[in-house]
Amino acid sequence: MDNNIQSLETKPVKISISLPTNAYFMSGIRNFTLGLIRNMTEFSEQWAFRFQSIVDELCNNAIEHGSEPGKDITITFISYPRDSIEIYVQDTGTGKNKMKAADLTKLINERRDPNYVHNGIRGRGLSKIVAEWTDELDFKDDSSGGIEVRIKKYLNDPKLKEMTQYLESPTHLVLN
Amino acid sequence: MTQVTITIEDIPATTQGQIAKIIKFQGQLDESNVDEKAKIIYGVIEQNPQNLYLLMDFEDLEYMNSKSIGYLTDWYGKITEGKGRIVIAKARSNILDILQVVGLTQLINCYNTLDEAKFALLRQDNQG
Numbered sequence: 138m139d140n141n142i143q144s145l146e147t148k149p150v151k152i153s154i155s156l157p158t159n160a161y162f163m164s165g166i167r168n169f170t171l172g173l174i175r176n177m178t179e180f181s182e183q184w185a186f187r188f189q190s191i192v193d194e195l196c197n198n199a200i201e202h203g204s205e206p207g208k209d210i211t212i213t214f215i216s217y218p219r220d221s222i223e224i225y226v227q228d229t230g231t232g233k234n235k236m237k238a239a240d241l242t243k244l245i246n247e248r249r250d251p252n253y254v255h256n257g258i259r260g261r262g263l264s265k266i267v268a269e270w271t272d273e274l275d276f277k278d279d280s281s282g283g284i285e286v287r288i289k290k291y292l293n294d295p296k297l298k299e300m301t302q303y304l305e306s307p308t309h310l311v312l313n
Numbered sequence: 314m315t316q317v318t319i320t321i322e323d324i325p326a327t328t329q330g331q332i333a334k335i336i337k338f339q340g341q342l343d344e345s346n347v348d349e350k351a352k353i354i355y356g357v358i359e360q361n362p363q364n365l366y367l368l369m370d371f372e373d374l375e376y377m378n379s380k381s382i383g384y385l386t387d388w389y390g391k392i393t394e395g396k397g398r399i400v401i402a403k404a405r406s407n408i409l410d411i412l413q414v415v416g417l418t419q420l421i422n423c424y425n426t427l428d429e430a431k432f433a434l435l436r437q438d439n440q441g
Contacts, residue, residue: 160344164315167343167376186407193378197344255415258383265415266379 146218150177153213158204160197166212167193177216179292187270188222188290194262195226195286202236203228203284221291230282238276238284245274316340319353324368327435333366335427339373342381351384358391365397366434370427372403382415389420402430
């Protein structure tokens with residue numbers, strides 16, 4: 138029994154979910170992500186909400202570009218206890234706005250440039266939210282023609298404390 | 314579709330020609346509803362292209378995705394172009410966090426209370 142508990146505390150935990158390409162399902166995935174980060178990782182409450190946004194943005198991107206209606210996207214969470222979390226989002230490569238991994242990487246890198254001006258309604262999700270809140274972000278073409286997006290966030294990231302602190306100070310302008 | 318409700322109330326204006334409104338968001342703005350709901354705000358802007366002062370009450374807004382932030386940025390652009398102003402009140406910490414990471418808090422001021430936000434919205438200077 139003790140060995141089992143110890144194993145659960147140190148062994149990576151992997152959970153995969155497949156869902157149809159419909160934004161209707163994203164509310165449930167966001168709730169699932171929030172619960173998973175709160176209950177299965179040592180990330181703070183603030184990070185639970187950040188991962189909720191990260192997963193939402195990755196899935197919306199996969200739905201928009203990667204998988205045609207009626208096909209699925211797959212989300213995989215791997216929690217490495219006391220170390221990190223890794224999240225994969227895979228599409229089928231059947232979407233009408235399909236992109237290759239190299240094109241997506243190039244696009245994100247362009248949009249991450251501090252001088253890049255976001256004029257449109259779209260385009261902030263991966264470059265301004267996912268990229269800012271993760272330590273590793275990469276795109277890979279998979280054998281079925283789709284794209285696999287992988288993100289990783291480490292608990293021991295030296296920036297973690299700094300990034301978590303700033304909300305403790307009011308960001309609002311306080312009027313006297 | 315994820316639930317979100319938008320309600321709009323007039324705020325008594327402090328100067329002539331000023332049109333001021335509180336827009337209250339309740340629920341979650343996401344990919345399933347934001348395009349439809351954004352039309353409500355565009356309707357308000359189209360009816361009042363000049364001197365429109367909007368207070369976005371985010372107290373009950375639980376979630377917003379990047380596209381809804383894109384819309385908010387576009388509303389900011391249209392309203393300031395028409396010599397109006399837009400402010401945000403009572404945003405939850407997760408909402409403020411996401412507004413900060415995309416840099417929107419540098420454009421639109423966020424306030425802790427409705428009173429502070431109303432004061433800032435209707436004050437007679439040229440600060441956002």
